[in-house]
Amino acid sequence: KNEVEQSPxxxxxxxGEFITINCSYSVGISALHWLQQHPGGGIVSLFMLxxxxxxxxxxxxxxxxxxxxxSLHITASHPRDSAVYICAGNPHGGSQGNLIFxxxxxxxxxx
Amino acid sequence: xxxxxxxxxxxxxxTGTPVTLRCHQTENHRYMYWYxxxxxxxxxxxxxxxxxxxxxxxxxxxxxxxxxxxxEDFLLTLxxxxxxxxxxxxxAISELGQxxxxxxxxxxxxxxx
Numbered sequence: 001k002n003e004v005e006q007s008p009x010x011x012x013x014x015x016g017e018f019i020t021i022n023c024s025y026s027v028g029i030s031a032l033h034w035l036q037q038h039p040g041g042g043i044v045s046l047f048m049l050x051x052x053x054x055x056x057x058x059x060x061x062x063x064x065x066x067x068x069x070x071s072l073h074i075t076a077s078h079p080r081d082s083a084v085y086i087c088a089g090n091p092h093g094g095s096q097g098n099l100i101f102x103x104x105x106x107x108x109x110x111x
Numbered sequence: 112x113x114x115x116x117x118x119x120x121x122x123x124x125x126t127g128t129p130v131t132l133r134c135h136q137t138e139n140h141r142y143m144y145w146y147x148x149x150x151x152x153x154x155x156x157x158x159x160x161x162x163x164x165x166x167x168x169x170x171x172x173x174x175x176x177x178x179x180x181x182x183e184d185f186l187l188t189l190x191x192x193x194x195x196x197x198x199x200x201x202x203a204i205s206e207l208g209q210x211x212x213x214x215x216x217x218x219x220x221x222x223x224x
Binding site: 044045048098103 | 151214
């Protein structure tokens, strides 16, 4: 069983829709990361959070430590948001960088 | 200018040959990492470094070695490449206290034939 699970695996949306990607984890973590990987392959770090909520432009990330759950929301989605979104956690007591990665959610936004 | 660069971007090599991938950073970050990404597995940590000459193994370190003789460079070596090491390799950097997490390189696509 994966320690970091994402849902859905694949998501297709129409431009303008509100999108939610979920991430659940079964181990204690000190921080949770959301990453974006575009079709060209490059990986960009979107958020790192250990509590509460962060917002950057149309992207919002939330985390509920008690429920071991995080969500990534995209408001007013656009075709350029099409990418794979990956969540990853830093486990407590783990070495720096030993992130546990989810397998990603592939998002496709249609015009 | 990118704060982190990987070279080469693509490489095809034969089974049994040694291969070295280079990661170079201009951010002066303490931590550097090598990951591999394979379908169905996601990203997995190979080795990481927490300073010059300080390295440690990750989840999938067998068949790989690393070296960090300068803050800015982190080398990943496949001593004798095997087909199972065909993958996309990503380098990343981070620093304690930074709010934005990790910065990733553009990746190296390695094919072992």
